[in-house]
Amino acid sequence: MKRVIACLVALLLLCLAGTKTARADMIPGPRVPERRTAWRIETTSVYSVAAGVVAVALAGSLVALRMIRRRSAK
């Protein structure tokens, strides 16, 4: 039952995300490129997000490794 509920929650979140996007799509006006440029994140921002994710992953992994080693040494 717990797993089925988890599936349903995941589907619900997906649907919510889709509904939000669909609403944005319903905004009247020309579709491309004006509305899309409003939606689209700048390329530099995409790179920044990617770099941020990698930096957090590397830092988080190093911290986690230190913690694991410290725990196993005790």
Place this chain on the structure above:
Amino acid sequence: MAITGQLTDLRNVPAGAITGAAALSLYSLMHAVVDTCSAATVLLVVSCDAVDAGQFVALMVLYHALAFGLQPLVGLAVDAAGGARFAAVAGCLIAAGPLMIHMPPEMAIAVTGVGNAIFHVGGGVLAMRLTPDRAVAPGVFVATGSLGLLLGVILGKQGSTAVALLPAIALVLATVLACVPANVGRPMAIVTKPARRGDLVLGLILLAIAARSLLGFVVNFRWETQPVALLAVAVATFLGKVVGGLAADRFGWRRVAVGATLLGWPFLCLASALPLAAVPGLFLLNMMMPVTLVATARILPNKPGFAFGLTCLALLVGAIPSLFGVSVKAPPLVSLVVVISVASLDVGLQHLRPSVRSERAIQVPS
């Protein structure tokens, strides 16, 4: 002490549970479907949303950063919460999400990347539990990804009609995994004596993975112009991982991983002049993959999710130059990377302590 034989304790398998080959088939099939969805999403976004070359590179970098970079963090969460099966189910659904619901390009890529990361950790942990401290199951699990990626590229280039069935297949497989008891019993605790200079050994193995990732882009075949060559590379990668896992358990991790990489060296050097030479080269190179995965898991006992994630982070680090169009092709450079890979593998695996099987069964939440 060498570990041989199946360690999984099958005494407490629930009635109706799928075990062994059936469970591995389910996880591997899901892996192929998730990777198909991801590749198809990326290509559909590019073709449908008028993305220019610069934006395409940026979106590819974002996808890889999320899909591979998030895995150590997801792995830590999965290890702490013990929800490998939940992660596999949720990841599969999320990765297929952009094919079901219209999203802007960045959101579609981000959602696919996050779903991919969550699925890989969940599925990887489930696969590793099937054959603890052995390379065969993780090898088969990771191998199907290359076939999935190829299928995704083909379907994504055909257009949105061709991928219509993919979300339904993902949904069915996720439901099967969520509802059918897939408990493979209570895996024995693998207690590993801490390796001397454990962090150094881990670093060397991750360095070997990064080097392999860098060499994986030694050739770049396009589906439109060289479909047979692309198919051959995907099949070679698939077979390399499967055969590598089987051979490593049979003949020894170090012997197979180091030997196969050395055998692949001349083929990889030839690839710049004769691209099809990359096919046997990549077959041999990928044989080390399951070994590095289980070796990392052995260094980090009881942290299989984090171990799986770290190997994927190393893959990402090795792939960064290729994402920006810089690939290793010149024979001297290929040789240098192969030597680094072989040396780090050899030293790392040499210092890897054998694990000790504990007689105490532990409860692993599914």
